[in-house]
Amino acid sequence: xxxxxxxxxxxxxxxxxxxxxxxxxxxxxxxxxxxxxxxxxxxxxxxxxxxxxxxxxxxxxxxxxxxxxxxxxxxxxxxxxxxxxxxxxxxxxxxxxxxxxxxxxxxxxxxxxxxxxxxxxxxxxxxxxxxxxxxxxxxxxxxxxxxxxxxxxxxxxxxxxxxxxxxxxxxxxxxxxxxxxxxxxxxxxxxxxxxxxxxxxxxxxxxxxxxxxxxxxxxxxxxxxxxxxxxxxxxxxxxxxxxxxxxxxxxxxxxxxxxxxxxxxxxxxxxxxxxxxxxxxxxxxxxxxxxxxxxxxxxxxxx
DNA sequence: AAATCGGGCAACCGCGCGCAG
DNA sequence: CCTGCGCGCGGTTGCCCGATT
Numbered sequence: 003x004x005x006x007x008x009x010x011x012x013x014x015x016x017x018x019x020x021x022x023x024x025x026x027x028x029x030x031x032x033x034x035x036x037x038x039x040x041x042x043x044x045x046x047x048x049x050x051x052x053x054x055x056x057x058x059x060x061x062x063x064x065x066x067x068x069x070x071x072x073x074x075x076x077x078x079x080x081x082x083x084x085x086x087x088x089x090x091x092x093x094x095x096x097x098x099x100x101x102x103x104x105x106x107x108x109x110x111x112x113x114x115x116x117x118x119x120x121x122x123x124x125x126x127x128x129x130x131x132x133x134x135x136x137x138x139x140x141x142x143x144x145x146x147x148x149x150x151x152x153x154x155x156x157x158x159x160x161x162x163x164x165x166x167x168x169x170x171x172x173x174x175x176x177x178x179x180x181x182x183x184x185x186x187x188x189x190x191x192x193x194x195x196x197x198x199x200x201x202x203x204x205x206x207x208x209x210x211x212x213x214x215x216x217x218x219x220x221x222x223x224x225x226x227x228x229x230x231x232x233x234x235x236x237x238x239x240x241x242x243x244x245x246x247x248x249x250x251x252x253x254x255x256x257x258x259x260x261x262x263x264x265x266x267x268x269x270x271x272x273x274x275x276x277x278x279x280x281x282x283x284x285x286x287x288x289x290x291x292x293x294x295x296x297x298x299x300x301x302x303x304x305x
Numbered sequence: 306a307a308a309t310c311g312g313g314c315a316a317c318c319g320c321g322c323g324c325a326g
Numbered sequence: 327c328c329t330g331c332g333c334g335c336g337g338t339t340g341c342c343c344g345a346t347t
Contacts, residue, residue, distance in 0.1 A: 018315070018341085040332070057333080058316070093335060104335075105315080114338095294315055 014043075019059050023049055027056055028064050036060065062105045069101035073110055081107060081115060086129040174247040 030046030039053035049056065052146065073081075077099055084095040092104035092111075116126035125132045 016317075038332090054333080055316080061334095062315075108336075109314055230344065 004234065013050065014052045014055070016055075019063075024059070024064060027060060031060055031064070062103045065103075067101055068103065073102075073114075077102070078115060081111060082119070082129075085111065085115075179212075 005238060026047040026049055027042070028254040030042060034045065036042075036057075039057045042056045043051050044052055046056070051059075080098060081095060084098060088094050090108075090111075092108045096102050096104040096107045111126075119126040119129075120132075123132050124130070125135050
């Protein structure tokens with residue numbers, strides 16, 4: 003029944019790779035390619051490594067055309083922008099950064115960019131000013147308790163609560179941070195409204211931020227199921243609790259908007275490829291600033 | 306000069322999905 | 327149809343090294 007085990011787990015080496023192991027793996031992949039990783043350890047000179055470990059080592063370190071130098075200012079901006087759009091989908095973000103791996107991007111975000119955002123008073127998970135976030139949570143906290151005999155509150159009352167999404171719609175998502183600006187939530191960051199991702203609002207907001215609605219709205223209209231209770235609905239906000247339950251009963255506009263946003267992204271993956279979509283969005287100067295470096299000059303990123 | 310601390314990064318872990326057997 | 331592996335992915339851990347005391 004099924005396939006045989008991929009490797010003898012009791013006889014595989016763990017820990018840092020040696021130069022000799024790297025050389026064996028590189029020699030093999032350069033002549034045979036990277037298909038069927040389970041057979042690579044044996045074929046590449048009896049490496050005592052699991053095929054999975056070989057794949058990781060190759061994709062994160064040995065693969066040709068990888069960049070090993072520091073991230074550039076443009077790359078930083080792109081990561082922040084894409085994280086605001088996609089959340090922690092590192093592989094998709096890395097696809098937009100030639101020569102960078104998802105592990106590179108993830109590490110850079112966790113060690114540098116998230117801290118930089120926090121220092122500027124911006125929540126790196128929601129990309130919203132922290133002050134606004136606290137205000138929203140505070141507003142929700144003073145809601146009256148449920149009536150006696152009423153159903154117990156949902157397990158995730160804050161980030162998956164319909165009023166929270168409704169409040170969130172009124173808030174703004176910060177996709178860029180000015181490295182030297184004072185840490186003020188009112189600073190002049192480029193911002194997106196969650197309502198920008200509502201299909202119903204697409205026409206009305208076209209002049210403000212045309213690219214995201216134009217790209218995502220078509221999927222909502224054409225294929226995204228309406229207001230489904232998507233597991234990972236919180237992903238749009240960075241998967242806050244990691245236990246992503248549904249976003250409610252699906253009847254709330256705010257929850258539906260968040261779900262539709264995620265659905266739109268997933269449908270993009272399936273129907274046209276997310277790379278193409280992101281490329282279109284980023285190519286629009288009104289959204290990302292194109293290659294003109296407008297954000298760098300206007301916002302003083304990293305200056 | 307030695308000890309401690311903290312940041313950065315490579316690698317591992319565990320999960321979900323698709324598919325081979 | 328069922329089982330379990332291959333693969334890809336995101337989250338987490340642990341080690342190394344430079345900075346600080």
